[in-house]
Amino acid sequence: MDNPIHRRCALLRLVVRAAAAAVLLLLLSPAAVTPAAGHNDHGVHKNYLVIVRSPYEYDKKLHQNVSSWHASLLSSVCDSAKETLEADPSAMTRLIYSYRNVVNGFAARMTLEELEKMSKMDWFDRALPEQTYHLLTTHTPEMLGLMGGPRRGGLWNTSNMGEGVIIGILDDGIYAGHPSFDGAGMKPPPAKWKGRCDFNKTVCNNKLIGARSYFESAKWKWKGLRDPVLPISEGQHGTHTSSTAAGAFVPNASVFGNGVGTATGMAPRAHIAFYQVCYEQKGCDRDDILAAVDDAIEDGVDILSLSLGHEDAVDFSDDPVSLGGYTAILNGVFICAAAGNTGPSPATLVNEAPWLLTVGASTSDRRFVASVKLGDKSELDGESLNDPKTTMGDPRPLVQDVDGTCASESVLLAQKITGKIIICDAGGVVSTEKAKMAKRAGAAGMIVVSPEVFGPVVIPRPHAIPTVQVPYATGQKIKSYMQTSRDATATFVFKGSMFKTPQSPMVAPFSSRGPNRRSRGILKPDLIGPGVNVLAGVPSIEDVELAPKAEVPRFDIKSGTSMAAPHLGGIAALIKHAHPTWSPAAIKSALMTTAETTDNLRKPIADVDGKPATFLALGAGHVNPQKAIDPGLVYNMTAAGYVPYLCGLNYTDQKVNTIIYPEPPVSCANLSRLEQDDLNYPSITAILDQPPFTATANRSVTNVGAASSTYVVEVEVPASVKVEVNPPKLTFRVLDEVLNYSVTIKSADGRAPASPVEGQLKWVSGKYVVRSPLLVVAGTRQA
Known part of the structure; x- marks a missing residue:
């Protein structure tokens, strides 16, 4: 009987032999496999990321490239497949991606029998089953001090708005026709740019210089997902993040009349290279993420921004953001990643590797104010995205449904709520x-009460009827009024954008919080930046019913x-333009050591409970771009500096070599292990794990x-700990010294601290x- 699996394996071996004979026939392009015509999945095969044991590498005399070699490794186990796929007799491509930069390995579809045989090969290290990651989802340039005329200064003047810098965005799609991606006035990308645009030539321009889609791994998991390369999907999330980082100037931008002004990204003259790795309501496949980073590095990006992650704390050697991020910094590419959206619970961070800039979210000082005017003449503020010109007229009766959530149409009966709020x-x-x-x-309006955990923070959305969203405490005041008034009424007053919100x-x-689950000695997040009610480009507003035409x-x-x-x-792109020779670590240090710890009232930045935010929420503080461009000193590092740190985490040699690939393999036995607190990091975390509860951290600073110049140390700590710095004065004579x-x-009393000391x-x-935050904690060094 003709077995289709054997037939496909034979095809794979034929290709491998042809490649070995120097015939120009490849299983995949430099980036990805060419898809086969049919790819029905009947549950027999699954996707795996296969890690090849170091120091194995391919014989250039036998194989034309790494793809040919990976195909040969896969074909060596193909005959062990026992199940058949009789419903799919077409030749199925088994090799999904062959990685060149981010990891020594490949992604492939295999059966358990094939995996079992592969595990016995001397070149095999491990295979990781498929894993899905998730997206972590106009005024901010002014708030951050980027704008400014000739007399007022402003970072845009110093950095020429990031001109010539290439920002790579990994996300869920981009609406290329958006005015934020208009290339008018933009210079062509620098000669180093090697990427491509999978839109037609009239869509990409000198602003949006690249657009590619990665779905070779994802398509096997989700039936009906077709080749999205032409065009790349018009993603809400990806359009928003891209325009935030480097959107062009767009006048008269607003959301239904709110936030009217000129919208722009952080680096308006930077170029955008977009890599689609996520799909709406489906997530982002790990192997596609790795392939996109693999290409982005070769394409020539300077900055990578990833708003995605996985909430399970996995090993750095298994995580695509960590793996790709290390290879990025190895190639001089700065990489920032979102911290996650599962706060305020502790230990919820994602993207914790020290070579990443892990970014938490903050509020800005702008609100879209609307008030609820009650029948007793009191007026309580909330927020709304209704057009500020909206009027409600006379007060309307206030009502509430049975369970209070308004979650079912069966309780929102016309006879109870028509004409009411x-x-x-x-x-x-x-x-x-x-x-x-x-x-x-038939309701006349709606009041939405935010969850108690959100404190004073309101996240307004456009609604089908006039709506005011209020903080939890305000909602309780409204309900109390309803209970004490026989004929409770209210009306709305829409006030539009208001600025200088106190305590911002x-x-x-x-915003997800620390501690760092994979490396307790590294404080995460690194810092926070604007992430609440950010106005930026989208293909269209979701969940809104627009009038005809x-x-x-x-x-x-x-x-x-x-x-x-x-x-x-985007801010990193501005710094990169101003300091093109700075390493990713230097840029990261500049951002962290100049971060602000106080709000616009000169009080400590608060958490939503009103108390000062801890370092596990705040990191080093809130980004201050104006200071970051001229930080004085930086904590610099090369990629190689992380290797002793990884050995200090007790990673096996193979795991270390998986992370640092394509650098030559190392043996931790031949290296000095570096404790976490000795990593040359801009923040300092001391773990007092055993008597006499003393720790020493070593640092190097570059002028x-x-x-x-001479720098004098100042230390501020509670009386429960004592700190000694040696030497207390640093005198520099030249730049780059x-x-x-x-x-x-x-510990001042000889005991481990009962709670973290800041x-x-x-x-x-x-x-x-x-400035470096100094965090002192008890417990073990290993997470």
Whole structure:
């Protein structure tokens, strides 16, 4: 009987032999496999990321390229497949991706029998089953001090708006026709750009210079997912993040009349290279992410911004963001990644590797204000995206449904809510769906009460009827009024955008928190940036019913650490333009040591409970781009500097070599292991794990400020710990000079701290203040 699996294996071996004979026939392009005509999946095969044991590499005399070699490794086990796929007699491509930069390995479809045989090969290290990652989802340039005229300065003047820098975005699709991606006035990308655009030539331009889609792995999991390369999907999320990082100037941008002004990204003259790795309601496949980073590095990007992650704390050697991120910095590419949206619970961070800039989210000082004017004449503020010109007229009766959530059409009865304002708690379904149901029942308006955990933070959305969203505490005041008034009434007053919100920035309630689960000695997040109610480009606004022939809105408000990460990616592009020779570590250090720890009232940045935010929520502080471009000193590192640190984490040699590929393999037995607190990181975490509860951290700083300068140390810590810095003074004579210092942290009473202790270490010289958060914790060094 003709077995289709054997037939496909024979085809694979034929290709391998042809490649070995120097015939130009490849299983895949330099980036990916050419898809076969049919790819039905009947559950026999699954996707795996196969890691090849170091120091195995291919014989260039036998194989034309790494793809040919990987195909030969796969074909060596193909005959062991026992099941048949009689319903799919077409030749199925088994090799999905052959990686060149990010990892020594390949992605392939295999049966358990094939995997079992492969595991006995001497070149085989391990195979990781498929895993899905998820997206972590106009005023901010002014708020961050990027703008400014000739007299006022501003980072855009210093950095020429990031001109010539290429920002790579990995996300869920991009609406290429959006005005934020207009290439008018943009210079061509630099000669190093080697990428391509899978849109037609009239869509890509000198702003959006690249657009590619990765789906070879994802397509096997989701029936009906077709080749999305032409065109790449018009993703809401990806359009928003891309325009935030480097969108062009777009005048008269707003959301239904709110936030009117000129919209722009952080680096308006930077180029955008877009890589689609995520699909709506399906997520982002690990092997596709790796393939995109693999290509982005070769394409010539300078910055990578990733608003995606996986909530399970996996090993650095198994995580595509960590693997791709290391190879990125090895090639001088700065990489920032979202911290995650599962706060405020502790230990919820993603993207924790120290070579990444891990970004949490903050509020801005702009609100879209609307008030609820009650029948007792009191007026309570909330937020709304209704057009500020909207009027409600006379007060309307206030009502509430049975369970308070308005989550079912069966309780939103016309006879109970027609012509009235209904108040709804969070829960059940999203508020935009509640508004549609309330509209069908004839409601005049809706009040939405935010969850208690959100504190004073409100995240407004457009609704089908006039709606005001209020903080939890405000909602309780409205309900109390309803209970004490026989004929409770209310009306709305829409006030539009208001600025200088007191106590801003504030840590966003959803922003994921530390500690770092994979490396307790490295403080994460690194810092926070704007991620609440960010106005940026979209293909159209979701969940809104527009009038016939109405103009489709092209901007929307979104919130998440997904929105914070591209802010930092764009700001990093500005710094890269101003300092083209700086390493990724130097840029990261500049951003962290100049971050702000106080809000616009000069008080410590608060969490949503009103208390000062801890380092596990705040990191080093809130980004200050104006200071970051001239930090004075930087904590610099090469990629090789992380290798002793990985050995210090007790990673096996093979895991270390998986991460550092394509660097030559190393043996930790031949290297000095580096404790986590000795990594040359801009923040300092001391773990007091055993008597006498003392730790010493060593650091090196590079002078990038004034050539001749002296810095004096200042340490601020609670009385429960004692800190000694040696030497207490650093004198530099030339630029780029490197000096060392050590920090010894002791428990004042000889006992381990009962709770984390926070302080700060600052090197001060004239206008420069180089600050490191200092965190002291008890417990073991291993997570």
